[in-house]
Amino acid sequence: YMYIHDIHILYYFFIGLLGIGVGQFMNWANDRLENHEKVFTKEFWIGYLPHMKINCKLIFSIAIIYIALLYFFGWQIELLEYMILAPMFLAAFIIDYRKQIIPNRLTLTIFEVGLVFAFISGISSVNIFVDRLLGMVTGAGIFLLITLIGGAIAGKEAMGFGDVKIMGALGLVFGLSDIIMISVLSFLLGAVISIVLLVTKKKGTDEYIPFGPFIIIATFIVMLVPHNIMLLVLLKIFTLGMYQV
Numbered sequence: 427y428m429y430i431h432d433i434h435i436l437y438y439f440f441i442g443l444l445g446i447g448v449g450q451f452m453n454w455a456n457d458r459l460e461n462h463e464k465v466f467t468k469e470f471w472i473g474y475l476p477h478m479k480i481n482c483k484l485i486f487s488i489a490i491i492y493i494a495l496l497y498f499f500g501w502q503i504e505l506l507e508y509m510i511l512a513p514m515f516l517a518a519f520i521i522d523y524r525k526q527i528i529p530n531r532l533t534l535t536i537f538e539v540g541l542v543f544a545f546i547s548g549i550s551s552v553n554i555f556v557d558r559l560l561g562m563v564t565g566a567g568i569f570l571l572i573t574l575i576g577g578a579i580a581g582k583e584a585m586g587f588g589d590v591k592i593m594g595a596l597g598l599v600f601g602l603s604d605i606i607m608i609s610v611l612s613f614l615l616g617a618v619i620s621i622v623l624l625v626t627k628k629k630g631t632d633e634y635i636p637f638g639p640f641i642i643i644a645t646f647i648v649m650l651v652p653h654n655i656m657l658l659v660l661l662k663i664f665t666l667g668m669y670q671v
Contacts (some may be wrong), residue, residue, distance in 0.1 A: 431497055438493050445492035449485030450478065452513045459529045460521045484520075488513055491646075498650055507543045508649060511536060511599060515642050518592060522638030528588035533595050540598035557601040565597030565605040566590055589637050596645060604648050607656055611644035612637070614663070 428435050454474050455465045491512050499505040514536050522528050548555030569590040597605040616637055623629040
């Protein structure tokens with residue numbers, strides 16, 4: 427009874443505590459990143475830490491994500507990779523929602539982490555490394571094409587280049603098939619949620635709705651839901667339930 431998925435319950439407790447600590451640090455990091463300021467400075471120790479305010483939503487969000495990652499991935503290399511990246515994904519969601527930007531420094535850090543783990547994966551399998559590179563090109567390529575075509579048709583920027591860059595970074599992290607799923611799911615979520623916001627008059631037709639949050643929600647879904655289940659759900663949606671296993 428003390429084990430969940432063959433992992434002792436105390437490990438879930440300690441990884442949740444780690445998530446709380448990371449979440450509080452990300453509260454500081456998000457404010458710095460959205461103002462294009464350095465994150466790792468002495469001001470954290472002498473200004474923020476002694477007088478910090480607890481951000482309950484953020485710390486418990488990351489704690490829950492960490493516990494979920496341990497549950498789904500166990501002690502695999504993906505656990506370490508996603509524990510590093512998940513707070514950055516959440517930061518991209520929050521900053522894009524608040525400021526309608528995804529800071530280049532944040533995107534570049536996601537890319538750098540993805541590159542490191544792509545090389546680590548490439549040691550055991552060159553195919554995995556190639557798949558991640560194809561994911562990077564495909565993710566950035568799809569959104570760049572939409573941005574250019576949408577801009578040409580509408581006469582204004584249809585999608586921010588921050589979305590293009592983060593999709594390239596995510597493609598390097600998740601590989602070809604998963605970045606295609608993230609792309610499809612993000613557009614599906616964007617369409618449904620935007621319609622709801624417009625119908626409920628939370629947003630006007632002339633108001634900008636940032637797309638980054640939809641990308642990040644889709645990313646977490648694809649990260650945590652098994653590939654075959656996610657593929658089946660998408661096929662069911664786009665065939666209006668007619669697809670049969």
